[in-house]
Amino acid sequence: MRLIDLHCDTVSKLANPWSRGTLAANPYSVDLVRLAAADSLLQCFSTFFHTGCIPGPVRVTAAFRMADRRIDVFEKNLRQCAGKMIAVQKFSDIERCEKQGCFGALLTMEDGVPIGHSLENLRHFYKRGIRLVTLTWNYENAIGYPNSKDARVMSRGLKPFGFAAVEEMNRLGIAVDVSHLSDGGFWDVATTSKKPFIASHSNARAVTNHPRNLTDEMIRAIAEHGGVIGLNFCPKFLGRDNRSRISDMLRHIRHIYRVGGEDVLAIGSDFDGITGDLQIRGTQDMHLLAEALRRHHMPERVLEKMWSQNALRVLREILN
Numbered sequence: 650m651r652l653i654d655l656h657c658d659t660v661s662k663l664a665n666p667w668s669r670g671t672l673a674a675n676p677y678s679v680d681l682v683r684l685a686a687a688d689s690l691l692q693c694f695s696t697f698f699h700t701g702c703i704p705g706p707v708r709v710t711a712a713f714r715m716a717d718r719r720i721d722v723f724e725k726n727l728r729q730c731a732g733k734m735i736a737v738q739k740f741s742d743i744e745r746c747e748k749q750g751c752f753g754a755l756l757t758m759e760d761g762v763p764i765g766h767s768l769e770n771l772r773h774f775y776k777r778g779i780r781l782v783t784l785t786w787n788y789e790n791a792i793g794y795p796n797s798k799d800a801r802v803m804s805r806g807l808k809p810f811g812f813a814a815v816e817e818m819n820r821l822g823i824a825v826d827v828s829h830l831s832d833g834g835f836w837d838v839a840t841t842s843k844k845p846f847i848a849s850h851s852n853a854r855a856v857t858n859h860p861r862n863l864t865d866e867m868i869r870a871i872a873e874h875g876g877v878i879g880l881n882f883c884p885k886f887l888g889r890d891n892r893s894r895i896s897d898m899l900r901h902i903r904h905i906y907r908v909g910g911e912d913v914l915a916i917g918s919d920f921d922g923i924t925g926d927l928q929i930r931g932t933q934d935m936h937l938l939a940e941a942l943r944r945h946h947m948p949e950r951v952l953e954k955m956w957s958q959n960a961l962r963v964l965r966e967i968l969n
């Protein structure tokens with residue numbers, strides 16, 4: 650059973666000067682050895698960095714340069730994988746991975762700050778291989794507002810440029826990702842996007858009341874639009890304390906399944922972007938979650954949908 654993981658921060662981690670290793674082998678949570686152990690088909694790699702400390706007037710230009718550098722790091726790492734991992738930019742690239750048994754790597758942008766107010770910038774990053782954009786991180790940007798405990802921020806929708814950006818992503822073939830977005834922004838995406846949209850790494854708010862998680866109405870809306878929700882392994886979004894437990898993952902999966910149905914389930918581990926005591930320490934441990942789901946009587950058909958088939962369906966519709 651091959652695996653698609655919609656979100657990890659390994660490339661961002663490897664871009665730090667003090668980091669060790671490459672995508673071929675590193676001491677973190679995702680590399681070729683671990684991907685092989687999990688029979689990975691496709692791993693999404695985010696190009697994330699904090700922009701909160703960059704002063705406003707130069708934020709976009711600085712973020713644009715940093716995003717380009719992250720993409721350079723990704724390309725350099727892929728070269729070091731010597732054909733075992735290939736960049737996925739078209740759906741046929743995934744089919745090639747299926748046939749040849751190599752791993753696909755899909756580049757994503759977490760936080761649209763580098764796009765600024767410019768569709769030209771968006772097209773630049775499309776040309777460089779970005780195929781999924783998480784519209785915001787935890788700060789406001791030109792697209793919209795982040796998730797927040799402040800009800801006023803949470804209710805704010807997309808900005809005018811945000812609507813234009815979503816339309817252009819639909820046209821280009823970039824997946825629109827609502828993880829981290831405000832509730833108001835979520836509903837604007839739901840009414841604007843002509844293609845299925847996704848929450849690449851979010852859980853259920855009815856199980857763990859955190860603004861990063863999705864309400865039942867949102868879970869249903871993503872399902873109705875044909876999108877998917879990648880289960881996030883971050884302890885804060887799963888439940889009780891600093892431990893990321895399989896038992897808590899099962900509670901979220903059960904709830905999302907009950908509310909949104911079997912076609913909405915997916916994985917968005919957030920590996921190398923999360924800290925705490927992780928029961929699933931890296932991609933190599935994904936079999937532990939699969940075994941737990943089988944023990945709890947998840948039908949094999951649904952497990953396969955959650956592992957890759959649902960995400961594949963969405964990517965087939967989005968990627969040109």
Ligand SMILES: [Zn+2]
Pocket residue numbers: 759829850922
């Ligand atoms: Zn994130």
